[in-house]
Amino acid sequence: MNAAGQMNSTSEFAVEMDDITRRFGEFTAVDGVTLKIPKGRLYGFLGLNGAGKTTTIRVLTTLLPPSAGSAKIWGHDVVKEPLAVRSLVGLVSDETSESQSAWTAREYLGYFARLRNIPDAGDHVERLLDEVGLDVAFRGKLIGTYSTGMNRRVEIARALMGKPKVLFLDEPTRGLDLPAKREMWNLLRRLAVDENVTTFLSSHDSHEIRSLCDEISVINKGRLVYTGATRELGADLDEFEECLIRLLTQQG
Numbered sequence: 001m002n003a004a005g006q007m008n009s010t011s012e013f014a015v016e017m018d019d020i021t022r023r024f025g026e027f028t029a030v031d032g033v034t035l036k037i038p039k040g041r042l043y044g045f046l047g048l049n050g051a052g053k054t055t056t057i058r059v060l061t062t063l064l065p066p067s068a069g070s071a072k073i074w075g076h077d078v079v080k081e082p083l084a085v086r087s088l089v090g091l092v093s094d095e096t097s098e099s100q101s102a103w104t105a106r107e108y109l110g111y112f113a114r115l116r117n118i119p120d121a122g123d124h125v126e127r128l129l130d131e132v133g134l135d136v137a138f139r140g141k142l143i144g145t146y147s148t149g150m151n152r153r154v155e156i157a158r159a160l161m162g163k164p165k166v167l168f169l170d171e172p173t174r175g176l177d178l179p180a181k182r183e184m185w186n187l188l189r190r191l192a193v194d195e196n197v198t199t200f201l202s203s204h205d206s207h208e209i210r211s212l213c214d215e216i217s218v219i220n221k222g223r224l225v226y227t228g229a230t231r232e233l234g235a236d237l238d239e240f241e242e243c244l245i246r247l248l249t250q251q252g
Contacts, residue, residue: 102144
């Protein structure tokens with residue numbers, strides 16, 4: 001699917017899930033999730049470890065087929081049109097990280113740029129590394145020598161390759177110091193405003209979620225227990241966290 005094809009989608013939603021369920025044998029990891037996210041939103045998706053966050057992301061990015069229900073990205077069905085969906089999304093996740101410790105950042109990103117047939121791959125890689133703030137002095141050094149935060153910058157650069165319309169970010173700023181984290185937030189805000197990019201953000205950092213996302217969903221044991229405005233959960237961070245804890249840990 002080319003860039004023109006991507007932009008021809010008539011759906012007003014970046015992400016649509018209709019009764020999505022994913023089972024692993026007798027265990028139901030995602031249980032009847034229905035959600036619609038408009039284009040250009042910074043959207044938070046929260047849950048404890050094992051609640052179903054990562055499985056949901058894997059279904060939406062075509063890495064896992066749903067057991068039931070349907071999902072679309074920019075109007076394209078994740079099961080029927082996986083290639084179109086993959087051309088529209090960028091993903092940062094610990095489970096899908098492919099960083100190669102024996103490659104430099106330039107080599108690693110250049111490899112993916114060539115796979116995507118991106119013109120002027122070298123220049124494109126440098127622009128991406130500029131955007132994520134990786135120091136020029138480290139771009140020719142082996143990824144295995146990088147800090148956790150530097151690794152994260154490289155993974156975010158890979159996710160941005162090809163100008164995706166939906167970013168799925170699972171703990172994207174883990175390992176970044178506060179100035180770097182703020183830079184990344186500003187980048188995501190700019191992408192939303194200037195390029196209509198939707199960010200589907202999963203994070204355990206409640207301050208990050210509250211600062212970036214106007215709307216959130218909370219998943220608990222595979223089911224959505226809250227969908228709505230972030231600020232409805234509390235007037236300040238303490239109140240937000242207390243309410244969030246109740247949602248994340250409620251039984252039944």
